[in-house]
Amino acid sequence: MKLHDLAPAPGSKKDRKRVGRGPGSGLGKTAGRGEKGQKSRSGYSRRLGFEGGQMPLVRRVPKRGFTNVFRTEYTTVNVGELAAREDLGDRVDPESLAAKGLVRKGKPVKVLGDGEIDRALTVAAHKFSKSARAKIEGAGGTCEELGS
Numbered sequence: 569m570k571l572h573d574l575a576p577a578p579g580s581k582k583d584r585k586r587v588g589r590g591p592g593s594g595l596g597k598t599a600g601r602g603e604k605g606q607k608s609r610s611g612y613s614r615r616l617g618f619e620g621g622q623m624p625l626v627r628r629v630p631k632r633g634f635t636n637v638f639r640t641e642y643t644t645v646n647v648g649e650l651a652a653r654e655d656l657g658d659r660v661d662p663e664s665l666a667a668k669g670l671v672r673k674g675k676p677v678k679v680l681g682d683g684e685i686d687r688a689l690t691v692a693a694h695k696f697s698k699s700a701r702a703k704i705e706g707a708g709g710t711c712e713e714l715g716s
Contacts, residue, residue: 648683661692
């Protein structure tokens with residue numbers, strides 16, 4: 569095979585649609601825009617949520633509740649995941665979890681109690697669920713709570 573033999577796969581390259589190039593092209597005159605109206609004009613751009621002057625849905629529907637902007641978003645990891653990973657060692661902290669790709673770096677970590685653990689681990693995290701704490705301590709490990 570030589571450089572001049574290279575070609576794209578058959579049917580993978582299509583010519584772009586050239587509109588407004590006369591009646592013989594099939595896309596002449598109105599260029600596929602239909603007749604008259606705002607959408608047929610150049611420069612038209614639809615505003616997000618605009619419904620032609622009708623009261624938009626986002627304004628028709630009543631608002632409920634509120635969003636707490638001070639909420640702490642925790643990255644979660646289960647006890648079973650910690651037990652399954654032999655490469656974490658005996659001490660587990662957010663930095664080692666982030667290095668192994670189990671959690672996002674720089675986010676507070678909460679350990680949840682899904683799964684089983686059979687070895688003693690020292691786990692440092694920002695929060696623990698009751699079941700996770702019980703399982704870790706039941707296996708002979710310790711839980712260290714970090715300040716967030």
